[in-house]
Amino acid sequence: MDNFEFLRNVTIGQYFAGHSVIHRLDPRAKITLVMMLVIANGFLFSYSGNLILLTICCAAVLTSGISFRFMLSGIKPALPFIAFLAVMQLFFSGRSYRPFGAPLQIYWEWGVLAVSNGSLELVIITFMRFLEIFLLVSLLTGTTTITDLTYAIEDMLRPFQRLGVPAYEISLIGTLALRFVPIFAEQLEIIMKAQAARGADFAGWGPFQFVKITRQLARLIVPLFVDAFRRAEDLILAMEARCYTGGRGRTHLARFRMTRLDRALLAVMAAFVVTLLYFRNQLWF
Amino acid sequence: MERVIIRAQDVYYSYEPGAAQPAWALNGIDLEVYAGEYLAIVGHNGSGKSTLARHFNALLTPSRGEVWVNGLNTRDARHRLAIRSTVGMVFQVPDNQIVATLVEEDVAFGPANLGVPADELKRRVDWALQVVGMQKFRRQAPHLLSAGQKQRVAIAGAIALQPQVLVLDESTSMLDPAGQEEVLDAVRRLNQAGTTIIAITHFMHEAVKADRVLVLENGRIAMQGSPRQVFSQRDRLRELQLDAPPMADLAARLHARQPSFPPDLLTVEEMALEISRRVGRRREAGG
Amino acid sequence: MDERQRLFAQVNDLHHTYLRGTPLETVALRGVSMQIRTGEAVGIIGRTGAGKSTLIQHFNGLLRPRQPGRVIIEGQDMSDPTLDVRALRQRVGLVFQRPEQQLFERLVGDDIAFGLKQLGLPADERRARVRWAMELVGLDFDRFRNRFTFSLSGGEMRRVALAGVLALRPRVLILDEATSGIDPRGRRELLTHIAEWRQQSEVTLIIVSTNMDEIAELVERIYVLDDGRVVLCGTPRQLFADPVVLRQYGLKVPQVSALVHRLSELGVTMPRVPITIAEAADDVWTILNS
Numbered sequence: 001m002d003n004f005e006f007l008r009n010v011t012i013g014q015y016f017a018g019h020s021v022i023h024r025l026d027p028r029a030k031i032t033l034v035m036m037l038v039i040a041n042g043f044l045f046s047y048s049g050n051l052i053l054l055t056i057c058c059a060a061v062l063t064s065g066i067s068f069r070f071m072l073s074g075i076k077p078a079l080p081f082i083a084f085l086a087v088m089q090l091f092f093s094g095r096s097y098r099p100f101g102a103p104l105q106i107y108w109e110w111g112v113l114a115v116s117n118g119s120l121e122l123v124i125i126t127f128m129r130f131l132e133i134f135l136l137v138s139l140l141t142g143t144t145t146i147t148d149l150t151y152a153i154e155d156m157l158r159p160f161q162r163l164g165v166p167a168y169e170i171s172l173i174g175t176l177a178l179r180f181v182p183i184f185a186e187q188l189e190i191i192m193k194a195q196a197a198r199g200a201d202f203a204g205w206g207p208f209q210f211v212k213i214t215r216q217l218a219r220l221i222v223p224l225f226v227d228a229f230r231r232a233e234d235l236i237l238a239m240e241a242r243c244y245t246g247g248r249g250r251t252h253l254a255r256f257r258m259t260r261l262d263r264a265l266l267a268v269m270a271a272f273v274v275t276l277l278y279f280r281n282q283l284w285f
Numbered sequence: 286m287e288r289v290i291i292r293a294q295d296v297y298y299s300y301e302p303g304a305a306q307p308a309w310a311l312n313g314i315d316l317e318v319y320a321g322e323y324l325a326i327v328g329h330n331g332s333g334k335s336t337l338a339r340h341f342n343a344l345l346t347p348s349r350g351e352v353w354v355n356g357l358n359t360r361d362a363r364h365r366l367a368i369r370s371t372v373g374m375v376f377q378v379p380d381n382q383i384v385a386t387l388v389e390e391d392v393a394f395g396p397a398n399l400g401v402p403a404d405e406l407k408r409r410v411d412w413a414l415q416v417v418g419m420q421k422f423r424r425q426a427p428h429l430l431s432a433g434q435k436q437r438v439a440i441a442g443a444i445a446l447q448p449q450v451l452v453l454d455e456s457t458s459m460l461d462p463a464g465q466e467e468v469l470d471a472v473r474r475l476n477q478a479g480t481t482i483i484a485i486t487h488f489m490h491e492a493v494k495a496d497r498v499l500v501l502e503n504g505r506i507a508m509q510g511s512p513r514q515v516f517s518q519r520d521r522l523r524e525l526q527l528d529a530p531p532m533a534d535l536a537a538r539l540h541a542r543q544p545s546f547p548p549d550l551l552t553v554e555e556m557a558l559e560i561s562r563r564v565g566r567r568r569e570a571g572g
Numbered sequence: 573m574d575e576r577q578r579l580f581a582q583v584n585d586l587h588h589t590y591l592r593g594t595p596l597e598t599v600a601l602r603g604v605s606m607q608i609r610t611g612e613a614v615g616i617i618g619r620t621g622a623g624k625s626t627l628i629q630h631f632n633g634l635l636r637p638r639q640p641g642r643v644i645i646e647g648q649d650m651s652d653p654t655l656d657v658r659a660l661r662q663r664v665g666l667v668f669q670r671p672e673q674q675l676f677e678r679l680v681g682d683d684i685a686f687g688l689k690q691l692g693l694p695a696d697e698r699r700a701r702v703r704w705a706m707e708l709v710g711l712d713f714d715r716f717r718n719r720f721t722f723s724l725s726g727g728e729m730r731r732v733a734l735a736g737v738l739a740l741r742p743r744v745l746i747l748d749e750a751t752s753g754i755d756p757r758g759r760r761e762l763l764t765h766i767a768e769w770r771q772q773s774e775v776t777l778i779i780v781s782t783n784m785d786e787i788a789e790l791v792e793r794i795y796v797l798d799d800g801r802v803v804l805c806g807t808p809r810q811l812f813a814d815p816v817v818l819r820q821y822g823l824k825v826p827q828v829s830a831l832v833h834r835l836s837e838l839g840v841t842m843p844r845v846p847i848t849i850a851e852a853a854d855d856v857w858t859i860l861n862s
Contacts, residue, residue: 193634194666199661199687200690238376239394244394251406534849535831535849557835563860564860
């Protein structure tokens with residue numbers, strides 16, 4: 001806390017610049033591809049199904065040129081929870097989880113606990129599915145800037161405006177959050193430093209100093225909120241001065257263009273996922 | 286005679302109109318802004334400068350009195366978009382005006398709101414960025430820019446609507462000298478190309494370069510005229526708690542000691558030339 | 573008094589990097605060295621991004637020096653981890669930019685008393701100091717102490733923030749661009765209060781600014797920072813003699829000083845570099861009548 005550097009922790013979905021095929025895909029295509037794979041992930045419970053998906057994810061990561069190690073380092077903080085969940089699943093789902101395409105075989109039991117090929121499969125499949133989602137999302141944010149993602153989502157939601165979906169407003173919320181989170185982080189730093197300069201003690205925020213931390217937080221939140229409201233007022237004026245009247249009727253700069261590669265990939269992936277899901281119960285193991 | 290582009294008639298404004306004793310931020314303003322001029326509005330904080338500025342683009346409407354922009358009354362909500370496309374505004378805090386996470390998207394914000402088609406949009410963004418000298422930064426994220434650069438982006442965003450008037454509400458007060466120069470250069474270029482500029486400022490070095498200066502005090506116009514006319518009245522300015530620009534102050538002091546010395550010099554260049562001329566004459570006379 | 577105590581601050585080869593080790597790493601200071609004597613009034617100027625704020629945050633321990641840089645404040649080495657930073661901050665007051673945006677208590681009196689509470693002063697002592705500080709900044713104690721902080725005008729809030737630092741009775745006051753964004757009247761009032769306070773007590777004053785005019789009259793010595801380094805140092809009169817060099821660093825000299833430079837280009841030599849309009853009037857008068 002004594003370091004005061006909050007911007008250090010503001011790395012949402014770390015982006016790695018590059019020129020790979022994946023980087024150059026239309027962001028809207030990328031989002032759609034990821035969505036398709038996530039849907040597939042939701043319905044596949046077999047080893048073979050997940051092996052196929054995992055292979056696709058790993059191949060994509062390799063193509064992007066982003067180091068596996070960087071990507072996987074993001075899992076580290078979650079490992080304790082994953083391990084805990086795995087242990088719970090292993091011992092408590094022995095009797096309830098039916099393994100895919102094979103009869104239930106209990107290896108060990110003791111009262112309520114039971115380890116079986118079912119619970120083992122559950123642990124492994126859960127981990128594989130988690131890994132797939134993790135890789136897909138990291139790949140998406142790793143090869144697409146948040147700005148591009150925001151505009152892509154706006155683009156994709158725009159056709160639904162006719163049905164009352166406020167596409168632009170949603171996108172605006174995202175953009176403003178992105179713009180102002182670093183600004184507020186900086187502002188918070190200044191506020192903390194100003195109070196520290198008057199003798200406030202921010203060092204030693206131990207785990208049990210609830211009262212102290214709460215009181216200090218209150219003193220930080222007030223000026224931060226005042227600042228936020230002031231900025232909001234300014235922003236509203238500026239937007240009105242530039243004729244903002246909501247998302248209806250707005251045009252936009254042409255930002256993305258789908259290439260043949262994008263369309264081809266989308267078609268191939270769609271066909272593949274449909275086939276995979278259709279035959280998911282006929283897979284070998 | 287020049288065309289009047291904005292007219293304010295007997296304008297009063299209070300932020301609390303319902304109060305028993307409303308405090309008047311604007312206390313009877315009569316004003317005409319001429320097309321193509323560079324008008325500076327000065328006054329200390331609380332004199333009503335910003336309040337007046339916001340009447341020019343219908344962000345505020347008068348409690349009493351009328352304001353017309355190109356003949357359109359600002360009270361009429363139907364004219365609002367037309368008025369705001371005619372009168373653009375740039376505010377004081379650079380960060381609090383920039384909406385998008387990419388420079389070119391922010392510049393496009395205004396015309397996009399009006400439904401300008403995509404190819405025209407791109408053309409306007411290109412043009413606006415070129416006028417302010419920020420084309421290199423079109424794909425940059427705004428938070429990586431300096432304050433002066435951010436203000437230039439804000440100006441580009443305002444002129445993308447192709448307004449006839451640009452109001453700058455203390456747009457240089459948070460910039461360092463280099464940033465101020467960047468912004469003022471861009472504004473001058475716009476004025477030379479025909480855009481009417483209304484600069485709300487408390488910097489005298491900006492106001493001396495204007496065509497006309499208005500001094501506000503307590504919501505009223507206390508002084509009005511060319512920079513030379515206004516700033517040579519040192520005593521009146523002091524009553525209004527304003528500083529005369531340094532050279533005007535110096536000229537006034539020298540004039541007090543020697544009546545033949547012109548009391549209405551404004552710039553370092555004018556002062557230097559006047560002094561060197563007099564020294565030259567003395568040298569010739571003295572031998 | 574020994575040599576160490578005659579110096580408020582001694583800075584040797586100070587470096588500072590923000591967000592070291594991340595992709596957003598920026599170097600703010602590249603080897604700054606300077607000395608500030610007790611009781612001096614020093615100006616630190618430079619364009620935005622030159623490193624001014626970073627530098628002064630080392631003077632009250634908000635930032636600590638990294639090897640090989642050394643910072644000695646009031647004889648204490650700032651890299652010493654056992655240093656009592658909070659005691660230091662009572663003696664070295666720092667007012668940030670836009671201090672009115674950092675108020676947080678509901679009542680004016682409480683906000684000003686914040687630092688005093690942190691020091692553990694008893695209630696009557698606190699009240700006395702708050703009264704003293706408020707009077708110093710021109711806020712009537714009885715009228716303002718129970719006002720809501722956020723109901724005040726911008727100028728009043730700024731004075732409350734300043735009072736909050738002055739109440740600690742620091743021996744050193746550092747103003748970090750404290751006048752940015754204020755109108756000339758407000759600025760003049762603020763600087764008058766500062767000058768008054770400085771007359772009352774023998775204090776060290778450090779003013780950080782991008783504006784030459786305002787500090788010209790208040791400080792004895794100026795350090796010019798650019799790109800994390802000290803590039804110029806001297807009295808106002810010495811520095812204002814060369815507007816061309818200062819322009820290179822994104823700074824402007826007061827107009828009266830620029831006048832001298834322009835006159836010398838036209839062949840007229842002035843006796844000295846004036847830093848106030850009064851001085852300029854006297855000098856020009858002399859020239860015109862010699």
